[in-house]
Amino acid sequence: MVDIVTSHHSPVTSKKEVKISIRNLNIWYQDMQVIKNVNLDVEKNKVTAIIGPSGCGKSTLIKSINRMLDMIPEAEVGGTILLDGQNIYDMDETFLRKRIGMVFQMPNPFPKSIFENIAYGLKIHKMFKSKQDLYFKVEKALKQAALWDEVKDKLDKFALDLSGGQQQRLCIARCIALEPEVVLFDEPCSALDPVATVKIEELIEDLKKNYTIVIVTHNMQQAARISDYTAFLYLGNLVEFGPTQKIFTTPQNKMTEHYLTGKFG
Amino acid sequence: MKRTQKENLIKGFFCLPASLSIFFLLGIVIVLFKEGLPIFKVTSLKEFLFGKFWYPTYEPPEFGILPLILGSFLVTFGALVISVPLGVAGAIYISEVASPKIKESIKPVIELLAGIPSVVYGFFGMVIVAPQVAKIFDLAVGLNAFTASLILGIMAIPTITSISEDAISAVPKKFKEASYALGANKWETILRVILPAAGGGITTAVILGMARVYGETMTVLMVAGGAAVIPRSFFEPVRTMTATIAAEMGEAVAGSTHFYALFAIAIVLFVITLSFNILADILSQRFRKRLG
């Protein structure tokens, strides 16, 4: 077992529970290195935001956490990522992805009914005892994702006919139906209008009671509003990491300050 | 010449081939009906479609094409039983399993397979497959519905594989990604997400494969055995509608009832093929709509 040492970025002195520990992470696409020796601890039941200009490696970093990078043959990963102290490469990746859910930038419900979208993962992981139990779990997930009232009368309707915001909440419901421990969001609101965005943000606030959340966002206000910790990534380097308040009010690094004040990015 | 005149001329030039094909289609339909309908002066539509005996040259002749319709359907069904699973499995292999290198070498082979003339398939069936079928199933001759289904099934595989492969490859990557992110493995993703999403396209592939088998003439003429009798099993010789027309047109005197009857068979063939095509069209359109 690895004794998890809080990194020098560590913002809190009191005991904090580390859910995910990223150590010396390096990621290459063929010859291009896009993540450079990143060390980062994600605290349990908190929201950690990853911000940074386009192309700095935010999606790559977040995809490494649930091993979605395995799907990209040209991607190569060095370093270690621990989930509750256990190396994610020592786990079965399907089980890892059940424990670490992911919500993508573009809503991507399956071309199936609303019900079947949620039931999909439950069936894959055999997480229900009976038909009623399945129905109950689908309902619960939709309620948690604040979508139930809008869809309860049309569970058998085609999911792609929902609005973009509803589709994204459906994807969140589909993800949390599996009772993951961590939920990764990769710019979940960038394809949505402001009203739908507010709904998703409220939802994330709500979810953090039960889940550890990592969210990539382009939107600095969003990071400030919903996150407890913020990591600023620039050209693959983790420039600064700390409590969101501290990062936004007294950034230690000049580059962070420039980025936050809109001087580049 | 004025500009608009010039444009019209150019338009006309490109319009010509399109209108020509419509013209030919209409011509064929008119000839079919003109030469086929007179048979119904000597027999009723019901007797024609459901009559059990095809004795066109007897005195008096009988023009029941039920054995031929059943022959066509039996062979088509048998061929689909073979070609649909293999064709779709091939498509899955090419689009989801094979490495890019294998994929690049398999695709031309399949196209080549589709380009082999049917007489070659027929010859292969007659000389190689039929004797083996006779041996394995202990039959006097191996020319029967089973052998025909086998050969036609192989012939339909390229059609089904290549169209299904297009449909599977057209499934947006984001669905696959979503499935993996939920912890599904490759096979769960293929069976529960990709195949259903490609379902419309695969259905189209199956229908077009079916149309290919059903309209095939030379091969069935050579390997199906040729008996115009209602088949009782796959191991009896059968005669399809297409094979009947091909085999008898040469000897039928123009303007005779036999001649008209053959044209009437062609009408039946045409109507059924047309419905296959319309069905394929409707299904693929619905599929496109569903994926947005």
Ligand SMILES: Nc1ncnc2c1ncn2[C@@H]1O[C@H](COP(=O)(O)OP(=O)(O)OP(=O)(O)O)[C@@H](O)[C@H]1O
């Ligand atoms: N599959 C890939 N193959 C090669 N290069 C890639 C691949 N995916 C991403 N890249 C490159 O890696 C770098 C980081 O990409 P990444 O998607 O992680 O950035 P990002 O911070 O998420 O950007 P954005 O804010 O635009 O989403 C970019 O330069 C990108 O072009």
Ligand SMILES: [Mg+2]
């Ligand atoms: Mg990104």
